[in-house]
Amino acid sequence: MFRVFFISFFLSLVNGSDIPTVKDGAMELKMIHIxxxxxxxxxTTTFKADPFQEDAWKFGGGGWGQLSPLGMYQHLNLGKKLRNRYVNAVNSTYRFLPAVYDQKTIYVRSTGINRTLISATSNMLGMYGQNGYGNTAGTDFPDALGWPPGFVPIPIHTVDYDSDHIGNMDSVCPRREWLWNLAQQSDEMKEWRNSEAVSSVIDKLTSLVNETWSLEDFWIVPxxxxIEQIYYNDTLRKKNAWYSDDFYNQIVAVNDQIYMFQYGIFNKTVTMQNMNIGLELLKVRSGPLMNDMVDRIKKKSDCTYGTNLTDCNWINGLKYFVYSAHDETVYAVLVALGIERFAIIPHGYPLYSAAVSVEYWRNTxxxxxxxKLVYHKQSGDDFTVMTSEIEGCVGEYCSMNVLEQIAKKLKPDQPIDQWCLVTESSSSISISISILIFFATFFNHFLL
Structure with a gap:
């Protein structure tokens, strides 16, 4: 016990005694994932009959899927809110992160696409890049004419977009597509698709715009x-005579349900090919992200309080890990925790600059x-503690065992880049492996 205490004390000195300790009674804040x-x-695209094609969008460099000045401003404000929560000593919940950017403390990861990269830059501008934040010219930014006073460039790390199974829920993953095709053959999805309420909306829209979609592409229209309601509302209603708020809401309702099916949310367990389809869909969508977070938290805990201190240099200083990503990435966390209902209204997916913060605390x-789970629903909102909404959790703080069990349940059966290539059931794989082992043993015995 004394050895563990001494190691923890020594590490606290190494990591810098000037960084304050944040405590809430016996609870001590150790790390944040957001x-x-x-x-x-x-x-990002539109239907063929839409009067607003790619040339209608000029901001953010022009074209499909670009962050607007409004989007930049939304993340600037979120960055300021996050600073007020985690940095400022006055009128804030915690003073956990340093006032001036420290590269050992913060790591920002973005998906490899313009709008998430610029959102991350805008957010860091609000959190660490303002004049008056304590940044020093000549140390934190150039003391030169033309450089914005106080602006500290912070590195945004990224990986290949198509193979980013952690941040991009639409990464190239044949297994996810295979499972989705199976799900569409389930009785529940067939009954839903063929119901009068759903088929009438899809058929009406198909007739109006003379275009058909697969269910996974239906989101393109709503x-x-x-977005066109935000930028071209009057023109939209004039040029698309069929458009009405009521019909739009019907389209959104259909799309919201498709979204839920894609994440394995069914009214009852869907079993096909000896698999729980809902669980398998969650494994390839939510599993990689949830396990990435939990593994890092466990590493932080082990390096701080355990006796295995190998490869701890990076994690010891790390306090704030960011995933700058998409609505589906935030949704993946909410679904994994069983609280996706909080993203349903007014839409079935997280809104612009929605953010979910997973705070790691240690009880001394x-x-x-x-x-502790904290949710920022949309631009302009405050942070809301949502921990008690998670099954197995009571109050603001919940045992890390609950989060670990969720991650374990959703962990892909193999590393995700390998698991995405498996387009058959786990039971089939086990049987195939068993057969191969049998024949290998048989022939080996025969040859001997």
């Missing part, structure tokens, strides 16, 4: 219309790990 959606953008009385 997943946010980018800000307002242009449509997404484009949502029972020496156990806990977490």
């Amino acid at each position: 997943v946010w959606r980018h800000g307002d953008r242009s449509p 997404d484009a219309l949502f 009385t029972d020496n156990a790990d806990y977490f």
